[in-house]
Each structure stands twice: as structure tokens, then as C-alpha cells.
Amino acid sequence: MSATANLAPMAPGTDEATVTPLVRLANVQKSFGAVKVLDGVSFEVERGEVAVIIGQSGSGKSTALRCIDALEKFEQGTIHVCGHAVHDKDLDRRALRRDVGIVFQSYNLFPHLTVEQNIMLAPTCVKSMRKAEARELARTALARVGLADKATQYPEQLSGGQQQRVAIARSLAMMPKVMLFDEVTSALDPQLTAEVLKVMEGLARDGMTMILVTHEMGFARKVASKIIYMYRGKVWESGPASMLDQPQTKELSMFVGTGLK
Amino acid sequence: MGYHFDFAALLPYWRDFAMGILLTLQLSAVSTVLGFVLGTLCAIGRSDGTRLIRTSLAIYIEVIRNTPLLVQIFLVYFGIATLGIHVSANMAAVTALVVNVVAYTSEIMRAGLESIHKSQLEAADCLGLSRAQIYWHVILRPAIERVYPALTSQYVLLMLASSITSQISAEELTAVANRIQSDTFRSFETYIIVGILYILLSFVVRIAFWAFGQGLFVRRRKLGTPL
Ligand SMILES: Nc1ncnc2c1ncn2[C@@H]1O[C@H](COP(=O)(O)OP(=O)(O)OP(=O)(O)O)[C@@H](O)[C@H]1O
Numbered sequence A: 001m002s003a004t005a006n007l008a009p010m011a012p013g014t015d016e017a018t019v020t021p022l023v024r025l026a027n028v029q030k031s032f033g034a035v036k037v038l039d040g041v042s043f044e045v046e047r048g049e050v051a052v053i054i055g056q057s058g059s060g061k062s063t064a065l066r067c068i069d070a071l072e073k074f075e076q077g078t079i080h081v082c083g084h085a086v087h088d089k090d091l092d093r094r095a096l097r098r099d100v101g102i103v104f105q106s107y108n109l110f111p112h113l114t115v116e117q118n119i120m121l122a123p124t125c126v127k128s129m130r131k132a133e134a135r136e137l138a139r140t141a142l143a144r145v146g147l148a149d150k151a152t153q154y155p156e157q158l159s160g161g162q163q164q165r166v167a168i169a170r171s172l173a174m175m176p177k178v179m180l181f182d183e184v185t186s187a188l189d190p191q192l193t194a195e196v197l198k199v200m201e202g203l204a205r206d207g208m209t210m211i212l213v214t215h216e217m218g219f220a221r222k223v224a225s226k227i228i229y230m231y232r233g234k235v236w237e238s239g240p241a242s243m244l245d246q247p248q249t250k251e252l253s254m255f256v257g258t259g260l261k
Numbered sequence B: 001m002g003y004h005f006d007f008a009a010l011l012p013y014w015r016d017f018a019m020g021i022l023l024t025l026q027l028s029a030v031s032t033v034l035g036f037v038l039g040t041l042c043a044i045g046r047s048d049g050t051r052l053i054r055t056s057l058a059i060y061i062e063v064i065r066n067t068p069l070l071v072q073i074f075l076v077y078f079g080i081a082t083l084g085i086h087v088s089a090n091m092a093a094v095t096a097l098v099v100n101v102v103a104y105t106s107e108i109m110r111a112g113l114e115s116i117h118k119s120q121l122e123a124a125d126c127l128g129l130s131r132a133q134i135y136w137h138v139i140l141r142p143a144i145e146r147v148y149p150a151l152t153s154q155y156v157l158l159m160l161a162s163s164i165t166s167q168i169s170a171e172e173l174t175a176v177a178n179r180i181q182s183d184t185f186r187s188f189e190t191y192i193i194v195g196i197l198y199i200l201l202s203f204v205v206r207i208a209f210w211a212f213g214q215g216l217f218v219r220r221r222k223l224g225t226p227l
């Protein structure tokens, strides 16, 4: 099997533990001190779906995403991801992380490692992959984000957009079943944003299951199979991308209005 | 000022000086390696250990940093003897130097570890790396790189401080000098020579650290930029 084929998302039904939906949040509640940040959040994401979470600053989008990857504890509710019960005290976090990739606004590349070493690290450490094989995989992942020629450079030698694409490649190399993206273009200027969005569009086209938080409404319309509008810690409205054109609530209609300005 | 310098009187002792230098280098090298490894582990323990570990380490570090090295050396030397264990003066010297330098290394390395942004750990954690793997692959090297100048100074200081172990008759350079000056009555000359030798030794330590750094910090070697 070629490395390219390895990077392709898993075909439906190949893993019995991961019954659809791939990600399910049910009544998730989370507070930071006295502030209720998630107030009964529920949504589902099916295999191959691209779910886009939108909403005002502070509405809990990042927190929801972080709960899915067990980066935040939550007090109530359940989250199932690829067969892992994230709310369970006995959650095997490392097993969860094998199935979930996450990319942040700040790329968080390891500055002392080359681009290629950044990507090779997890496959060699977590999957005990041999160096040569991991390097091959890194090259494939880099080609996929259009950076095949940057393998031996260091992160600081790359533009923000390129660094973000490396971060995506680094996640992809672990062949996750779900990818989470938290405002991955917010720190980039429009041209670099376009580069990164193009990569993400490619992933969507290839059938990768994705949940992403973004303020790029045009992009959301284009790739989303489902939009989740969050307001004050709740899923206020959700539905297909077309819901942005006929908002049911005045909050979303105001949000879309300001978003189009 | 009618002092008449006579360095020639020291010439017959060149072999003793050489042996002294050798032992000083050996004491320093062994305590540097042990001190660095254990000091780093202490730093990790202090930031990541259980409350008991963190408290114990904090007490140990404060005790060491607030007592004279000479007293520590005597405590180790006589302490070990009191326990009924027979060790050579050199062994006691290394032990004392390690006990001392571990505390300082721990403080320096802690600053290094703390300089690594939390988001780096989170990224590694999200990729599925274990705690140990995160330390080894993600934190340690940049942490060392950030505090490398401080570490280098500390270990030059350690080499110089090893002269105090002459007090428990470890036959390092200063002990050799003490003996030679009492044999020759050429104290001033002897300590001038020894001073110069220590300067050269400091240079050797700095070069060793520089070379090690070149090997460890590949990115800096290639790009020349600070981390
Ligand atoms: N670690 C934390 N400690 C305390 N409060 C926090 C923490 N993280 C987030 N919050 C608070 O939780 C609320 C939701 O934050 P969150 O980051 O999820 O919002 P968001 O929808 O992602 O916003 P943005 O669009 O600005 O990224 C905010 O009011 C924020 O101040």
C-alpha cells in the first residue's frame, strides 16, 4: 500500500468500534469558576462530514473543541468520539489522540526540529514507526499541504501560512479519523489564509471528518455540511450551510449580518 | 620590593602539576555529567512531581544554596565515614561536588523548563506523546538551549570550586600546589602557576561546553538565531 493511500481517511464501516456518528456531544456542561462556558451543548458529526462551528467571541467554540479532545474536563454530559467515551474517568487519552487530530490558531510547531522532524515525531514515538518509513510519510503529508520542498527547513524559516500547513501535515501524519481546527487562519493575512483554506478544502473533498471553528464565513458556506451556531454556551442554531441565508433566530441573523460587513 | 622570582625551582614538579590537573579534570568531568543528569531530574521533579517530592527537593535545594561548599564537603566526608562506609577522598569529593551542583543545576534547568510555552506541551500531548516522550523530545533540548550560558558558567564554577576538595586531601591541582609550596617555599610562584593553569582549565571547560552545544543545538548551529 502506498503512503498516499495510507493517508486517505478510513472507508465507512471499516472499524466497528466507531459506529456513526463519529462524534457525539450530549448536554455537555462546562464552567470556568462561576462562569458557565458550555451550557448543555449537543451535536453530532457523522463520518465524512465537515461541521463548522461559528459564533461570537467567548461563546464557547474553542472550549467545545477542547472538550472533544479531552483537553478540558467538563462537569456534565457525554462526549463520544470514534468509540471513545471522553467523559469516562478511565478514558485512554492516548488512544483518543490517535484518532483525533487538532490544529490550533498558534501553530505550535517544535522550533528546534525541522519541518520533517516535526512530522516524524509522533509516528516514531507513538506508533513506533521506523525512521525511514516515518520520513516517507512526512514527505507524503508535506506534499499534501503543498510544502514538499520545505522538509529540511526549520519552522522559523517559514511564513505563518506555511507553518500552519506544516501543523496540519503533522496532524495528518497520524492518520486521525477526525480533525479539529480552531481558528487556524485567524493569525494570517488574507493571502496566507487562502493557502491554508485550500488545504482544508482538499481534506474535505477527500472525505476527512472535520470539525472546525472559523470566522471565515465564505469558507464555512463552501465546505460545511453542517453549521453549528453557538451563542452563550449553547448550540443556538444548527443545520446545513443554507441556514446562514435564512437565520431562524435574531442572534444568528445579527451575527451573519456583522459577519458579512 | 626585593622579591626574587624563581620559577625554575618548580620545574622538577611538573609531573605533580600534571597529575593535579588530571585529577581536577576527572573530578569536574564526573561531577558535571552526574550533576547535570541528576540536576535536570530534580528540576523535572520540582515542576512535575508529587507534593512530597516537590517539597523535599525545595528543602534540599535551599539548604545547599545557603551553606558554604566547604561545610558541605566536610559533612559529606565525615557523614559517609560515620555511616561506616569507607570511600576514598576522591570519591567523597565527587559526591560532595555533585550534591552541591545538582541544587544549582536544578534551579537553572527549572528556569529553562518554565521557559517552554505550555502550548508546546499541549501540541505534543495532542499528538499522543507520553509524558516522558514530551520531556525528551519536545521540552528538554530547547530548555537546555535557553539556559546554556548559565549552565556553562555554573560548570566552570564547579571546576574552580573543586579546588576546595583539597581540604579533604583529594589530590587535585590545589592540593598538589599546597604540597609543592611547602616543599619548595616558593608559594607565590606556585600559586601564580596554579592560577594560570586554572584559567586554562576554565577555557577547556568552556570549549567542551561549546562543542557539546554545537552537537546538541543543530538548529542554532545552522541558523545562528536564538530560540
Ligand atoms: N482557561 C480558562 N479559564 C477561565 N476562563 C476561560 C478559560 N478559557 C476560556 N475561558 C472563558 O470561557 C469563555 C469561552 O471561551 P472560548 O475560548 O471557548 O470562546 P470562543 O468561542 O472560542 O471565543 P473566540 O472566538 O474569542 O476564540 C470565555 O468567556 C472565556 O473567557
Ligand SMILES: [Mg+2]
Residues within 6 Å of the ligand: A061, A062, A063, A182, A183
Ligand atoms: Mg476560540
